[in-house]
Amino acid sequence: MLDVILLFREALLGALVIALGCSVLGVYVVLRRIVFVGAALAQLSSAGIALAIFLEALGVGWGWVTGHVVLAFLVTLAGVVFFALHGARYRVPPDAGLGMAYVVAGAAGVLLIAQAAGADVHDLFLQGNILGITRADALLLLMVVGTVLAVHALLYKEFLFVSFDPDMARTLGYRVTGWNLLLYLTLAIVIAVAMQSAGVLLVFNFLVLPAVTGLLLGRGMAGVFGWAIASGLLAAAAGFALSIPLDLPTGPAIVAVSGILALLAWLARLAWPALR
Template sequence: MISPLDFIADLTNPALAFLPRALLVAALSSALCGLVGTHMVVRGMAFAGDAISHAVFPGLAISFVLGGSLFLGGVIGGVAVAVIIALFAQRRVVGEDSVIGVFFAASFALGLVVLSKSQAYAGSLASFLSGSITGVNTRDIVVTIIAFALIAFVLAVLHHSMVLASLDRDMARAAGVKVLVVDLVLYVAVAGAVVVAVHTVGNILVLALLITPPATARLLVHRLVPMMALSMTCGVISSVIGIYAAWSLDIPAGAAIVLVSTLLFICAWALRPLRALRKV
């Protein structure tokens, strides 16, 4: 295992230019997922997050096969499935969780079928499912920065409406908030965060970046804005330590990031009794 000082030296080594790029994209992706995921944790939408993370897969696969924009394809796929789920759930004949389960499984299966038509099926499948942080290029960095800025701006503009919709949907409607529009905007933001994070942890583990840092923050703070800030911080810390562990121990970067994030959650859970004693 290399020391932290050796890791810093590797980050400045021109021959290892992919390493700082990987670290930057991992940190930005985790921060973005922490920001978006805060709303999902507050709303209790963990299962919906899993659905959207799978829903972007066919869009990514189609874009990959056609040589188009992965980001755009993933967002379109996520939004399309989100709209379908919203429409089917309106009838209330089948529970929303059941509708989500049906369509996220179908989306993932469709992505596998599309990707199987690619000549590089095995390699591209492994990249989508497990991430390929070492393959990050300059364009990925630019897309990540733009997505982060755009999604953060939209969430900031709609912050009040999203908080109302999260706390009391009937009150939000009475206040003139278009709840369905707010929900769709959040789904789009989640889809964008998932597409950005696919490079980091892959399609399988991306839910962990959306849920674990916000869940950790919720154990420590109760107000939404501090929760967002702490969630983003936990995501960045997980990425930095995870990339370091992956580079040192030669393990998958995505898995290392998720495990570090889980360890932070366990530490926060252990600190809760101490915080309760201080209030007595």
């Protein structure tokens, strides 16, 4: 089995990098209670990819500008700006805006793909195509996620403060809207590159479940990040390894392992009161 897995080592590396990046950002997503921002951004990113495929089918293209990653990023960025700046002035509750973005982006993706390639491609959007990750894809993922994580390591104090207590941060002179935009921007970048191969389901999974596992097991922010990263990487590796001999779709297999790990973490918390 190891030989078979090694055949897909670039794909495994890509899955691990996506798991790492999303697990770290997922801690903010879950603690800031913006889980559905993650879902909506993933869906918007898929609509961006669909738009790129549609433009390719039409023969319209301006080089890298209409590339999959770039369009996915631009559409996701538009969502980031809207969600970060959205206020009560529009008389629409933020979660309604998220629901609207999610469903419209999802439908737009299906419609664009139906016109361009065929309905079967939509399944790839939902489930992703982890096994299709090439060496170049893996290197791009590594570079982008590495840069984003370095930014997060350097600006940990700022992201933590504006996320936990924006009012206090504002009082101390922090430009909270700017820091929020930057945080969301890093989220958009990771989602846009991850969506190229992971699909909505898997990206959303990595943004939520590892962080939940981390919160159930970890003490302090370092502990939560540590457990989130460990569970995300374990889910990616185990789901990947199990899907090949069992002939299962890789994305859902990874999601299933993530779910089992979260369940085990919850049971551990029940069993050992010291974790509470």
